[in-house]
Amino acid sequence: MNINFQMTTKIITGKDCVVNNSDIFASFGKKCIIVTGKSSAVKCGALSDVTKALEQNSIEYVIYDGIEQNPTFESCKKAAEIAESSSCEFVIGIGGGSPLDAAKAVAVLALSSHFGEKELFSACFDKALPIIAVGTTAGTGSEVTHVSVITDSNGNKKSFRHPLVFPKVSFGDAKYTMTLSDSFTRSTAIDALSHCVESYFNKTANDISRTFALRGCEILLKKMKAPLSKDALSFEDREEIYCASIYGGLAISVTGTAFPHAMGYFLSERKGIAHGNACGIYLEEFIAHCEAVCPDDMREFLSKLGVTKNELLSAIKNNLPEINVRIDEDELCELAPRYYGNKSLSKTPGSFDGDNAKELLIKLFM
Ligand code: NAP
Ligand code: FE
Numbered sequence: 001m002n003i004n005f006q007m008t009t010k011i012i013t014g015k016d017c018v019v020n021n022s023d024i025f026a027s028f029g030k031k032c033i034i035v036t037g038k039s040s041a042v043k044c045g046a047l048s049d050v051t052k053a054l055e056q057n058s059i060e061y062v063i064y065d066g067i068e069q070n071p072t073f074e075s076c077k078k079a080a081e082i083a084e085s086s087s088c089e090f091v092i093g094i095g096g097g098s099p100l101d102a103a104k105a106v107a108v109l110a111l112s113s114h115f116g117e118k119e120l121f122s123a124c125f126d127k128a129l130p131i132i133a134v135g136t137t138a139g140t141g142s143e144v145t146h147v148s149v150i151t152d153s154n155g156n157k158k159s160f161r162h163p164l165v166f167p168k169v170s171f172g173d174a175k176y177t178m179t180l181s182d183s184f185t186r187s188t189a190i191d192a193l194s195h196c197v198e199s200y201f202n203k204t205a206n207d208i209s210r211t212f213a214l215r216g217c218e219i220l221l222k223k224m225k226a227p228l229s230k231d232a233l234s235f236e237d238r239e240e241i242y243c244a245s246i247y248g249g250l251a252i253s254v255t256g257t258a259f260p261h262a263m264g265y266f267l268s269e270r271k272g273i274a275h276g277n278a279c280g281i282y283l284e285e286f287i288a289h290c291e292a293v294c295p296d297d298m299r300e301f302l303s304k305l306g307v308t309k310n311e312l313l314s315a316i317k318n319n320l321p322e323i324n325v326r327i328d329e330d331e332l333c334e335l336a337p338r339y340y341g342n343k344s345l346s347k348t349p350g351s352f353d354g355d356n357a358k359e360l361l362i363k364l365f366m
Pocket of ligand 2: 140191195261275279
């Protein structure tokens with residue numbers, strides 16, 4: 001047994017946690033940039049809570065609300081230019097994983113305006129503005145990771161990781177998730193479950209990451225026995241699912257992910273599939289792979305959760321929409337090379353390489 005863990009984020013959850021802890025914002029400076037998406041931060045009430053907290057502390061703010069799903073380097077650069085020219089001292093990300101990941105890139109680019117994509121993705125930096133994360137989905141766990149996934153100018157999702165982009169504070173008020181549609185409620189929960197499962201069986205897992213992963217799974221599996229539905233979830237259910245997503249984030253902050261995430265990216269880039277569904281589509285195959293290469297671990301995992309393999313698979317199927325994606329020979333040839341030498345793929349237990357990825361693409365999509 002071993003433990004290997006670093007965490008520099010103060011995590012605060014609970015109803016009205018932003019306004020009730022507004023004094024925290026004061027320690028980060030007198031001016032900030034709020035980085036968010038098109039409309040959900042307004043719709044769910046997070047933006048007004050944050051601006052109220054800032055106003056209570058006489059902190060000035062500028063808002064950049066141009067972050068799209070699968071955020072692009074270009075929008076992060078635009079937001080960073082505004083942060084720099086407005087002399088912002090910290091960055092607040094409000095949203096799901098897209099604005100939160102974008103906030104991390106903005107925090108870096110605002111202090112290194114000469115950076116292009118190459119410099120950002122190689123994570124060769126030693127400064128970043130402090131980041132405060134306000135989560136509005138219960139899925140990615142980006143609130144507690146030092147990872148940011150950004151779409152480059154070729155349309156490919158790429159990540160960078162650096163301890164400086166761990167949010168300093170992360171607020172999780174589950175009331176914000178009440179405005180999520182049924183489909184995003186489900187896809188973000190699948191993302192959280194995928195993090196927990198990919199982390200638990202990861203080659204780099206240790207005792208603490210497995211503890212987080214198991215707790216996340218335990219909560220999610222209880223809720224996902226039937227399709228999650230916006231109207232049927234109580235605030236308490238939402239708080240639990242939100243916490244499960246944080247457990248998933250803590251788990252992958254240690255281990256990273258495995259082949260479902262590595263192979264899910266192209267489905268979001270090219271086929272418009274929501275991130276959680278794009279990873280979830282591979283989960284059944286991932287579970288079968290883990291059972292084949294580490295049967296004892298799978299038995300222990302299921303027994304600790306008190307579920308059968310079929311119950312685990314049902315929780316996924318209940319919440320995953322039908323995805324009818326097809327790729328042709330040309331697309332396969334274009335996609336396959338990215339899986340040779342891929343780092344996340346190599347964290348899959350046993351052996352899973354570029355050839356295995358290609359076979360799986362053929363099996364699922366051709
Ligand atoms: P998202 O892309 O942030 O948002 C999806 C959609 O949901 C957007 O249309 C958004 O609206 C809307 N939305 C967000 N919160 C809402 C709310 N409370 N009520 C109503 N609508 C809401 O979704 P996500 O699944 O949370 O994030 C996915 C991204 O995170 C992907 O790019 C993925 O690669 C990344 N990710 C990062 C990590 C990490 O460790 N850093 C881990 C997993 C995934 P708006 O457009 O108005 O915001
Ligand atoms: Fe994810």
